[in-house]
Amino acid sequence: MTDQGSLFTITYNQQPTPQPDTPTCPGCRLRPARYNHKRGEYSRYCNGASCSNHQRQCTQCGETYNRADSDGGSKYCSIKCKREGYTAGFSKVAPRILGPCRFCGEATGSPFAVCKDCTRTTPWANALRKHHAPEWVWEHMVTLGTCMNPACRADLTGTYKRPDNGAYITLLHVDHDHTCCAHATSCGNCIRGVLCQGCNMALGMLRDDLKVIQGLATYLDMASP
Numbered sequence: 001m002t003d004q005g006s007l008f009t010i011t012y013n014q015q016p017t018p019q020p021d022t023p024t025c026p027g028c029r030l031r032p033a034r035y036n037h038k039r040g041e042y043s044r045y046c047n048g049a050s051c052s053n054h055q056r057q058c059t060q061c062g063e064t065y066n067r068a069d070s071d072g073g074s075k076y077c078s079i080k081c082k083r084e085g086y087t088a089g090f091s092k093v094a095p096r097i098l099g100p101c102r103f104c105g106e107a108t109g110s111p112f113a114v115c116k117d118c119t120r121t122t123p124w125a126n127a128l129r130k131h132h133a134p135e136w137v138w139e140h141m142v143t144l145g146t147c148m149n150p151a152c153r154a155d156l157t158g159t160y161k162r163p164d165n166g167a168y169i170t171l172l173h174v175d176h177d178h179t180c181c182a183h184a185t186s187c188g189n190c191i192r193g194v195l196c197q198g199c200n201m202a203l204g205m206l207r208d209d210l211k212v213i214q215g216l217a218t219y220l221d222m223a224s225p
Helices: 004-013 079-085 116-121 123-130 135-143 197-205 210-223
Strands: 055-057 064-066 159-161 168-170 173-176 191-195
Touching: 116 123, 123 135, 123 168, 135 191, 173 197, 191 197
Parallel strands: none
Antiparallel strands: 055 064, 159 168, 173 191
């Protein structure tokens, strides 16, 4: 015999059979909206307060695609459909944004013209994207890929393995003015260059004070035999 608690659980978790007038989840546009038994009405999304379905239906061609594997976002399955779906002159379809990837030449929706596949295989590209790096920083990494300290010139295109968790971390460190952006990433306008880990840590410990740096250089000149 089924007790009262089990009967309540079965009844509460059971979704009603979707009717022709059942609203559709506006996120994925595939699943019906979740029915809220307590309120006696449908929620907005298929998972209640949010959409948990990674499958999407392209608003341009109608094909079903995985949102995580698409450069077209949550509405379009590809850059081609995104270009056709948006109106002409819209800011999100500017030629620079929808230009070819600077590494493989494929079309990309990234504002810095790097597709998702090349971002995974190029460890420093994701760091530049997070910092909204300007074009001259990208050109430096593509052509030279070294620390911008003239006395260092260490290679920044590789990675190192962290001993604590085994994660691979890029050797590149984006140097920016912390008086403009105090958090870990920058707006892109305050970027001063790219440095290796040692140069970046040294600059931070010296508080970006030019007088202190010049004073230490003078001290080393006087202390050297």
